[in-house]
Amino acid sequence: WVSTPGDFRWSWSRKVKAPTLVYSGIAEQIKNSDGRTTGFKEWVNPDYDDCSYCKIGDFYNEDLSGQEILDKLEAENTVLTWVLRFVGWLLVWFGCQLCFAPIAAASTLIPVVGDFIGGVVGSILCCMTCMCGTAIAVMVMGIAWLIYRPLIGVPLLLVCCLGTVATAFLVMKQKKKRDALNKRYDAVDNGATNQ
Numbered sequence: 001w002v003s004t005p006g007d008f009r010w011s012w013s014r015k016v017k018a019p020t021l022v023y024s025g026i027a028e029q030i031k032n033s034d035g036r037t038t039g040f041k042e043w044v045n046p047d048y049d050d051c052s053y054c055k056i057g058d059f060y061n062e063d064l065s066g067q068e069i070l071d072k073l074e075a076e077n078t079v080l081t082w083v084l085r086f087v088g089w090l091l092v093w094f095g096c097q098l099c100f101a102p103i104a105a106a107s108t109l110i111p112v113v114g115d116f117i118g119g120v121v122g123s124i125l126c127c128m129t130c131m132c133g134t135a136i137a138v139m140v141m142g143i144a145w146l147i148y149r150p151l152i153g154v155p156l157l158l159v160c161c162l163g164t165v166a167t168a169f170l171v172m173k174q175k176k177k178r179d180a181l182n183k184r185y186d187a188v189d190n191g192a193t194n195q
Helices: 067-107 113-146 151-192
Strands: 024-026 030-032 037-041 058-060
Touching: 024 067, 058 067, 067 113, 113 151
Parallel strands: none
Antiparallel strands: 024 058, 030 037
């Protein structure tokens, strides 16, 4: 018996069970004219049509309830908010530091001890600009919170105002002490020259 090509046909197959895919999501359904769902899009709050951050539409590769998805989105939003607050504070501090940097640079021009004095002045200015930057950042946050949550915004602005008043009071007190000391030195100098 002689076989020719095509006498036997071989075939094999392997049944592979597809992995179970579970997706959970929160979004608005897109429906066609038949009323069947054809896809999803971000849900936009009807009260804020032009708001770019008032949209909800996320999917996760796990089995989650609607409340769990909202909790996850809220946690992500909280992290982003704190990161932006910290970066904003750093930028305000950096801006204040750049405004006063020429003072530290000018003090380095003093012969012999200029680098030392420049370093000391730079360190003192860094601390001062940190305080100024923090005050400005808290004031900006207080103004923003005043619109959305007055119970948080008002105390923040009161803290800023009290800090400003306390700083002004301390500066005035130091100025009075310095003026009194200068008068005493002037009196001593005048007494020495009269004799």
